[in-house]
Each structure stands twice: as structure tokens, then as C-alpha cells.
Amino acid sequence: MTVTAPPLLAVRDLTVRYGAAHALRDVTFDVPPNSALAVLGPNGAGKSTLARALSGLVPPVAGTVVFEGRDVTGSTPDAIRRAGLVHLPEGRGVFPSLTVMENLRMATACDRRRRAAAVDRAFEIFPALRERQRQAAGTLSGGEQQMLSLARALMVDPRLVIADELSLGLAPKMVDVVFESLRRARAAGVAVLMIEQFASRALGFADHCLVLQRGRIAWSGGTDEAGPELLSRYLGDATAA
Amino acid sequence: MLSYVVAGLALGAIYAIAAASLVVTHVSSGVFNFAFGAMAFAVARFYYFLYVEHGWPLPLAAVVAIGLFGPGLGVLLYAVLFRHLRLRSPLVRIVATIGLSVALPPLVNLVLGQLVNVTAPGLAPQPVAVFRPFGTVVDMNQLIIYAALSVVLVVGTGLLRYTDTGLKVRALVDSEALTAMSGVSPTRVSLGVWAFSALLAGLAGVLVAPTAGLSVDGMTFLMAAAFAAVVAARLRNLPTAVAVALAMGVVTSVIQRYLDADSALSAQIVPSVPFLFMLVFLIAHALRGRAGDAPAGGALDRAIRAEAAGAPTATNRSGFVAPLVTLGVVACLPLVLDDFWTGLTGTGIALATALLSCTLVTGEGGMIWLCQITFAGFGALLAADLTANSGWPPLAAVLVSALCVVPVGVALGLLTIRLGNLYVALVTLTFGLLAQNLVFLRDRFYNSGQGIYMPRPEWALDNRTFALLALAVFAVLGLFVVNLRRSTAGLAVTAVRWSEAGSRTLGLGIVPVKVLVSAVATFVAAVGGGFLALAYQSALPDSFNPFTGLVWLAVLVTVGARPVVGALVAGVAFAVLPSVFQTYLPTRWAEVPVILFGFGAVMLARNPEGIIAMHARQLRDLSRWRQSRREPAIAQGDLA
Numbered sequence: 037m038t039v040t041a042p043p044l045l046a047v048r049d050l051t052v053r054y055g056a057a058h059a060l061r062d063v064t065f066d067v068p069p070n071s072a073l074a075v076l077g078p079n080g081a082g083k084s085t086l087a088r089a090l091s092g093l094v095p096p097v098a099g100t101v102v103f104e105g106r107d108v109t110g111s112t113p114d115a116i117r118r119a120g121l122v123h124l125p126e127g128r129g130v131f132p133s134l135t136v137m138e139n140l141r142m143a144t145a146c147d148r149r150r151r152a153a154a155v156d157r158a159f160e161i162f163p164a165l166r167e168r169q170r171q172a173a174g175t176l177s178g179g180e181q182q183m184l185s186l187a188r189a190l191m192v193d194p195r196l197v198i199a200d201e202l203s204l205g206l207a208p209k210m211v212d213v214v215f216e217s218l219r220r221a222r223a224a225g226v227a228v229l230m231i232e233q234f235a236s237r238a239l240g241f242a243d244h245c246l247v248l249q250r251g252r253i254a255w256s257g258g259t260d261e262a263g264p265e266l267l268s269r270y271l272g273d274a275t276a277a
Numbered sequence: 278m279l280s281y282v283v284a285g286l287a288l289g290a291i292y293a294i295a296a297a298s299l300v301v302t303h304v305s306s307g308v309f310n311f312a313f314g315a316m317a318f319a320v321a322r323f324y325y326f327l328y329v330e331h332g333w334p335l336p337l338a339a340v341v342a343i344g345l346f347g348p349g350l351g352v353l354l355y356a357v358l359f360r361h362l363r364l365r366s367p368l369v370r371i372v373a374t375i376g377l378s379v380a381l382p383p384l385v386n387l388v389l390g391q392l393v394n395v396t397a398p399g400l401a402p403q404p405v406a407v408f409r410p411f412g413t414v415v416d417m418n419q420l421i422i423y424a425a426l427s428v429v430l431v432v433g434t435g436l437l438r439y440t441d442t443g444l445k446v447r448a449l450v451d452s453e454a455l456t457a458m459s460g461v462s463p464t465r466v467s468l469g470v471w472a473f474s475a476l477l478a479g480l481a482g483v484l485v486a487p488t489a490g491l492s493v494d495g496m497t498f499l500m501a502a503a504f505a506a507v508v509a510a511r512l513r514n515l516p517t518a519v520a521v522a523l524a525m526g527v528v529t530s531v532i533q534r535y536l537d538a539d540s541a542l543s544a545q546i547v548p549s550v551p552f553l554f555m556l557v558f559l560i561a562h563a564l565r566g567r568a569g570d571a572p573a574g575g576a577l578d579r580a581i582r583a584e585a586a587g588a589p590t591a592t593n594r595s596g597f598v599a600p601l602v603t604l605g606v607v608a609c610l611p612l613v614l615d616d617f618w619t620g621l622t623g624t625g626i627a628l629a630t631a632l633l634s635c636t637l638v639t640g641e642g643g644m645i646w647l648c649q650i651t652f653a654g655f656g657a658l659l660a661a662d663l664t665a666n667s668g669w670p671p672l673a674a675v676l677v678s679a680l681c682v683v684p685v686g687v688a689l690g691l692l693t694i695r696l697g698n699l700y701v702a703l704v705t706l707t708f709g710l711l712a713q714n715l716v717f718l719r720d721r722f723y724n725s726g727q728g729i730y731m732p733r734p735e736w737a738l739d740n741r742t743f744a745l746l747a748l749a750v751f752a753v754l755g756l757f758v759v760n761l762r763r764s765t766a767g768l769a770v771t772a773v774r775w776s777e778a779g780s781r782t783l784g785l786g787i788v789p790v791k792v793l794v795s796a797v798a799t800f801v802a803a804v805g806g807g808f809l810a811l812a813y814q815s816a817l818p819d820s821f822n823p824f825t826g827l828v829w830l831a832v833l834v835t836v837g838a839r840p841v842v843g844a845l846v847a848g849v850a851f852a853v854l855p856s857v858f859q860t861y862l863p864t865r866w867a868e869v870p871v872i873l874f875g876f877g878a879v880m881l882a883r884n885p886e887g888i889i890a891m892h893a894r895q896l897r898d899l900s901r902w903r904q905s906r907r908e909p910a911i912a913q914g915d916l917a
Contacts, residue, residue: 084580093454093581112464113457123458125577131451134444142448145441146460188459 042105044069044196044227045090045121050099052082052089059085061251063099067196072228074238074259076267077248083231084126086248087200090229091123092116104195118146120195122188124202126231129185132174136165136184139173143188158187161217179210186217196227203232215241235267280413281531287419289526290426291485292551295503296510296518297433298477304450304513305470308362308370309699311827312377313478314500316354318493319385320347320479321486325397326389339400343479351475355468361882363453367698368645368834373882376831380875382493383868391865395490400425400483422484429477430519446470454577497824501710502551504703509558512699525554541720549714552707559704563695600842604752607845611744621853623744624812629848630751631805632833633841634798637758639830640838641767642794643774645702648689648709649802650829654821655682655712656803658722661729661816671734675807679800686799690791709823717818728817731810747808754801755841761797770794828874835877 043066052060060082067073077083088094090101092113100109108116117123130139140158144151159166162183168176173184182202189197199218203211215237218228232238239245239259247255247270254270255262295313303309310316324342327333333341358377362370386392399405401417408415437443445466448456453463482496489495505525510518529550536543607626611619631653638646659678663669669677689708693701716722722729737743761767772780773790780787810816832851837843854870862869 088581091458093458093577112462113454114460114462117458117460125455125458127576129455129458129577131448131455133451134447138444138447141441141444142456142459142461145445148441 046102072242074242081248082251122194123198126200128181130173137169154191158191198229285527285530289523292522293519296506296522298474302474311374314497315378315381316478317482318496321482347476347479348472351471355471376875376878395492397486397491399487505551505555603842620740625849625852626747627808627812629845632844634802638798646705648705650826651709652802653806656806657810657816660807661731679803682803690795728815831878
């Protein structure tokens with residue numbers, strides 16, 4: 037008999053409301069250590085809200101979030117980040133007026149002792165950033181900004197990375213780079229919660245899958261069970277492709 | 278010439294310190310600190326308390342006042358006020374700091390005692406040493422000012438550019454959410470910024486005291502002048518702010534060389550220089566379309582904020598009992614009170630008419646105009662001039678002069694139509710200060726402070742009849758406002774207020790709507806001003822000071838900027854409460870109502886609706902709670 041390890045992230049009955057509108061209702065799931073979970077769903081299903089609620093940006097009205105055995109429900113985003121959960125937000129998660137180097141310094145602001153090593157590692161993962169280290173992040177190309185955003189997460193040994201639509205608006209080659217670096221992170225023991233509108237690549241990457249619809253979990257299970265007919269039923273033909 | 282430049286640079290350096298502090302707090306915390314002058318006064322007054330009144334050694338007094346008390350004040354104010362403001366609407370953000378600027382100085386006076394003599398020493402040891410390099414005169418105070426600016430610039434730039442702390446501040450300017458998600462607490466960074474800003478405010482206050490005097494007015498004027506540099510810098514650009522501040526100081530000083538020091542013109546032009554600077558830069562920015570509301574933070578911050586705000590709740594306008602009762606109570610006051618209190622009530626009702634214009638323009642139109650008091654002043658002076666010098670009947674004079682003021686308001690409305698909220702507030706405040714300096718203080722109107730005699734109509738000479746007349750006028754205008762609100766035009770105003778882009782897609786013209794609001798509001802303000810002149814029986818330019826206008830707005834918004842009776846309650850409270858305190862309490866408590874008005878506005882940071890709306894909601898909640906308790910009981914009864 038195998039002893040199952042306690043989950044890295046345990047979410048129970050998470051509910052988020054914007055005014056009178058429910059954005060998330062009674063969402064419950066686990067993320068085991070060193071696993072990857074794909075969160076799928078059409079526009080407005082509550083995927084980004086889920087990510088923001090987990091990282092403390094929007095307060096939940098009910099439910100609990102337990103990260104590494106610690107209840108972090110209602111904690112501030114900075115406390116959650118220091119606990120080891122890194123959220124890469126939708127869009128470009130960089131400080132546009134700071135230089136590349138300053139962005140990397142900000143990423144290590146809560147652990148200054150290992151800064152030099154972490155910056156070296158960032159340049160090792162994405163050598164293109166080394167040449168641009170004095171350039172303002174806002175002037176980088178979209179792909180380079182996404183690299184920088186990813187580097188900010190991968191340079192610091194997080195326990196869990198929430199990647200919100202990282203491949204959105206990127207050239208196919210850059211999408212490959214993004215998935216490749218997330219794969220390497222997993223190999224190093226980092227758990228990944230991946231939010232995607234385009235399902236097939238995410239399913240190829242993750243071991244578990246969660247389909248959100250109008251703020252509720254419509255389906256969840258292993259990625260091997262998520263066949264094409266199930267996805268087209270929930271997501272429509274266009275997004276399931 | 279050189280000596281003018283030397284003196285001008287000293288003034289400019291103080292402006293620069295103030296402007297730098299305003300810019301840094303604005304970009305890092307999204308709050309434009311209208312209370313900067315009040316904070317400067319508080320610290321300078323405390324320094325005076327230690328150094329002069331208690332004979333502490335100068336360095337110790339300076340370190341304790343500027344280095345400890347100032348940052349401490351900043352931290353305290355951040356904890357109780359500024360922290361709550363980031364997510365509030367622009368109106369609340371502006372009015373809450375205005376409230377603080379209203380409440381803080383009298384509070385300081387209450388604790389440390391009112392100063393009779395406003396001359397104060399700076400940071401130079403007494404007697405002040407004087408040097409004569411290159412045939413010009415420089416005193417020790419000026420040298421210390423230059424040194425202070427240099428230190429602030431070097432230390433400030435060094436901190437911002439090269440340290441981790443500075444990096445965090447700059448990151449916070451880019452995006453609060455991302456900063457937090459980097460594991461850095463935005464609260465702690467903001468706390469540091471406000472402490473530093475308060476330190477600079479204190480420094481500016483202590484440095485300016487020897488020349489401008491240790492008075493609230495002096496400090497507030499300093500701050501208002503520094504606004505010009507901040508506007509020139511488009512609220513964000515630190516080097517531009519410092520450069521323009523220095524230029525402003527030099528121009529103010531050099532211009533005096535070419536003006537006759539004793540002439541009335543010079544006395545008007547010199548204090549107006551910063552405001553003329555601001556006007557020039559504003560027009561330049563507006564023409565280039567670069568004076569809109571700067572988006573605060575990054576895309577993520579805006580997304581979170583929009584979601585947190587949710588949909589605006591519909592305002593409940595059903596009740597008409599409470600307004601009628603309020604109107605009835607105020608109508609009874611002149612009938613039961615003695616002549617003194619009736620006179621005050623009449624003044625309060627006249628003031629309520631002027632405040633009604635703020636209800637219209639700010640509460641209804643969502644435009645933050647800080648110059649309604651100036652329109653009232655125009656109305657008052659013009660009406661008094663027509664009555665006293667041309668022999669017009671008083672009421673006709675009030676009506677006609679109010680109509681004459683309308684084009685001024687419309688012009689201002691058209692000028693500011695494309696500006697962001699904060700710019701509109703700054704422009705209108707500047708307009709008020711310019712009007713004060715260039716028009717109200719002219720000898721023709723000022724008359725050594727006595728103003729122009731304004732007789733009441735012969736049938737309303739006694740206070741009781743006048744109060745009832747003023748109330749009738751208020752009721753008519755109030756009814757007009759209520760009707761306007763319910764009309765299609767009123768709906769258009771509300772639509773434009775909530776979403777300009779949305780209104781455009783409906784085919785609503787923004788320009789006609791805003792012109793309508795500003796025209797009606799200006800008319801109402803001018804009528805109110807005319808009635809204030811009738812109440813005092815004189816058009817007193819001093820009572821239409823724009824800084825008093827800030828108190829007006831603080832009182833109105835505290836009571837509630839949207840209900841029409843809010844203006845009535847606010848006006849009567851503003852006129853009557855101070856006298857209640859003066860009559861029935863020791864004289865040192867006379868300023869307490871002003872402190873209360875200010876703190877009322879400060880409390881908006883927590884309850885953005887105002888007192889009336891808050892109590893109305895609490896009453897509704899209470900009745901709903903009682904109903905919900907009764908219902909289960911009835912249900913049980915049914916079962917039985």
C-alpha cells in the first residue's frame with residue numbers, strides 16, 4: 037500500500053465574488069508536489085480569478101487555501117510569494133520601466149543572499165536576457181518579456197508556479213521555449229498550475245486537468261482521460277483544437 | 278540682478294523640495310497630497326515650539342522636529358488615512374487630503390497654542406550671519422536652503438537609483454500587484470515613502486518660515502505654488518518638477534526688479550507668478566492632449582481594481598420625507614431663535630445655495646471643481662457693485678450678476694473638458710487663487726477688507742424675513758436641481774459621469790452635457806454668493822478665499838455631496854456651529870468645528886458616501902434586520 041504524500045496545495049470550496057457576481061463558486065482541488073495541473077475553460081470561466089485568488093490578489097469570500105500545510109487564505113500576496121508560490125500573471129508580468137537587471141533584482145528582493153547565483157541562473161536559462169540586461173523591460177519584444185517573466189519565477193526555486201496564459205500572443209517558436217523551460221522546472225521538482233485557453237499543448241504537459249465553466253468545476257481528472265469529445269463538449273471545437 | 282537671482286533660487290529651492298515630495302508620493306501611492314502645506318506647518322510649528330518656546334539647542338530641535346516628528350506624522354497619517362485611499366475614487370482621494378489640510382493646522386494650534394507673531398527663525402543660528410560674495414548679499418538661511426536642496430537631490434537620487442529600497446519604490450510605481458507578487462510588501466514601501474515625504478514637508482516648512490512666516494496661509498500658499506511645478510512635470514517627472522520650481526522662484530524674484538515695489542500691481546502680480554506658470558503649462562499639456570488621467574499601475578492592477586469595484590450601486594432616490602422634514606426644521610429656526618442666531622441661520626441658508634452648486638458640479642456631474650467659492654465671490658462683488666454704485670434693486674442685481682458670471686464658468690468648463698480629474702481640481706484651485714489675487718484684492722472691491730456695502734431689499738431688512746427669503750430661494754433652486762436630475766438632461770449628466778466612452782457610443786455629446794452642468798452650477802454659485810453678500814450686508818472679498826472654499830467642500834462632502842438637503846445641512850452647520858462653540862465653550866475650542874469638518878472629510882476614506890447616505894443606509898439595514906427578525910416569527914405563527 038502506498039502512502040500518498042500530503043498535497044502541496046489544497047483548495048477547498050473556494051468562492052470569489054465581484055460585487056454581486058460570482059466569479060468562482062465552491063472550487064475544490066489538490067495539487068500534489070511535483071505535479072502539473074492544467075486549468076482549462078472558455079473565456080470568462082474564472083481561470084484568471086482562480087490564479088489571483090490563490091496568489092492573494094483578490095480576497096475569497098469563502099473557502100480555504102492551504103499551501104504546504106499552512107492556511108494562506110486571506111494572506112497578502114507578498115506573504116504567499118515568500119512562502120514559495122509564484123504567480124506569473126496574464127499579459128506581461130514585468131516592471132516595464134525597470135531594466136532587465138532591475139527586474140531580476142526585484143524578483144530576488146526577499147532573498148538577497150542568493151541573488152548573484154539566482155541572476156546567473158536566469159541568464160543561463162535565457163541567455164538572450166544577458167545581452168539586454170541594461171534595457172528597460174517595457175522595450176523588449178513580447179517573447180523576451182515573457183522570458184523575463186518566466187526567469188523571474190524560475191531563478192528563485194519556487195515550490196509552485198502558476199502560469200496564466202503564458203503562451204498567449206507568442207510566436208510558435210517562443211511557445212516551445214516557454215513549455216521547454218516549464219518542463220525543466222518540473223524536472224527540478226517544481227509543481228506547475230497551468231492556465232490555458234488552447235488545450236492540447238497544456239494536456240500534453242500536465243498530469244491532471246480541471247475544466248472550469250462559469251466559475252464552477254465542470255470536469256476534473258487525469259489528462260489521459262480527457263479525450264477530444266469531452267473537451268469539445270466543454271470548450272467548443274475551436275479551443276479544443 | 279545677481280542678488281535677485283540669489284533670493285529667487287532660495288525660494289525656488291523650497292518649491293523644488295515641496296514639488297519633489299509631492300511627485301514621489303503621487304506616483305508611488307496614487308495620492309496627491311493636498312495636505313502638504315498643513316504637514317509643513319505642523320512640523321515647522323513643532324520646531325518653533327521646541328527651539329523658541331522651550332529653548333532647546335538648535336541642532337537638537339531641528340533633528341527632533343524634522344527628523345523624528347515629521348516622519349512620525351507621515352507614518353501616522355499613512356496608517357489612518359493614506360493607506361485607505363489608493364482604491365478610492367478620485368473625488369474621495371482629493372477631498373480626504375483636503376479634509377486633512379483643513380483639520381490639521383487648527384488641531385496643531387489647539388495643542389501647541391495659537392501664534393500671534395508669525396516671524397520664525399530658520400535653521401541658521403541667531404543672529405543670522407550675512408556674506409557678501411561678488412557684490413551680492415547671501416545670508417546663512419539662504420545658504421542652508423541651497424545645501425538642503427543639494428542634499429535632498431543627491432540623497433534622493435542616490436536612494437532611488439542605486440539602492441534596493443529605491444528599486445522597490447520604482448517597482449511600486451510600475452505596478453503594486455507585481456511588487457506584492459515579488460514578495461515585497463507594498464504597505465511597507467508606501468510607509469517609507471510617506472515618512473520621507475513628511476520629512477521633506479517638514480524641511481520645506483521650517484526653511485520657508487523665516488520668509489513666508491509661520492502661518493497656515495503662508496504654508497498653504499507655498500504648497501499651492503509648488504503645485505505649478507508638479508503640473509509642469511505632468512505629475513510624474515521628477516527632474517522637470519525640480520527645474521521648473523527653481524525657474525519659478527527665480528522669475529518671481531527677478532520680476533520684482535522691474536516692478537515698482539509699492540504699486541498695487543506688483544502686490545498682485547508677484548504672488549500670481551506660480552499660478553501663471555501653471556496656467557501656461559496646463560494649456561500646453563492640454564493642447565497636446567497629455568493631461569488626461571494617468572493610468573495608475575499596470576494592466577494587472579487595473580484589472581484587479583475594476584473587479585474589486587464591481588458595478589456602482591444604484592442610488593436610492595425614493596425618499597422625500599426626510600428632505601421635507603429637514604426643510605421644515607430649518608424653516609422653523611428663524612421663527613424660534615433670537616435675532617443673533619437667526620442672522621447666522623440666514624447666512625447658513627445663503628451659504629447652502631452656494632454649496633448647492635458644489636452638489637451639482639461635484640455630486641451630480643462628478644467634476645471636482647475647487648472654485649465654486651470664486652464664482653460666489655464674483656456674484657457677490659458684481660451684485661454689490663450694481664446695487665451700491667448703480668442703484669439697482671438688490672435682488673435684481675443678484676439675478677443679473679449671476680447671469681453675467683455664467684459665461685466665466687462655461688469657459689472654464691470648456692477649458693477643462695479634456696483634463697483628468699486631478700488636473701481639473703488643480704486648475705480650478707489655481708483659477709480661484711488667481712481671481713483672488715488679481716480681482717478680489719483690487720482696491721475697488723477690497724476696500725481695506727471692508728468690501729462693498731450691499732443693502733438688503735427694504736422688505737427683508739430684519740434677519741427673520743431675510744432667512745425665510747433665502748430659504749425660499751434655496752427651495753426653488755433645490756427643486757430645480759431635483760427636477761434636472763429626473764429629466765432626460767439629468768440622465769445624460771449621470772451617464773456621462775459614469776462613463777464618457779459609453780455615453781459617446783450612445784450618441785450623447787459630452788460637451789453640451791458638461792456645459793449645461795457648469796452653466797447651471799455657476800449660476801447657482803453666483804446667486805448663493807449674492808445672498809451671502811446680502812446676509813453680511815457687504816460683499817467681503819476675504820470670505821471668498823479659495824482655501825475657505827476647500828473647507829466648504831469638506832463640509833459638503835462630509836454631509837453628503839449628492840442629496841440636495843445635504844447642502845442645506847452643510848451650509849447651516851458651517852455658519853452656526855463655530856458660533857455655538859464660541860458662545861458656549863472656552864475660546865480655545867473655537868476651532869474645534871473646523872477640525873470636525875476636516876476630519877469628516879478625512880473619514881470619507883472609509884465611508885465614501887458621506888454621513889447622510891451612511892446613516893440612511895444604517896437605518897435601512899436596521900429596518901431590514903427588524904423585518905427579518907419578524908418574518909420567522911410570523912412563519913412560525915402560520916405553522917401553529
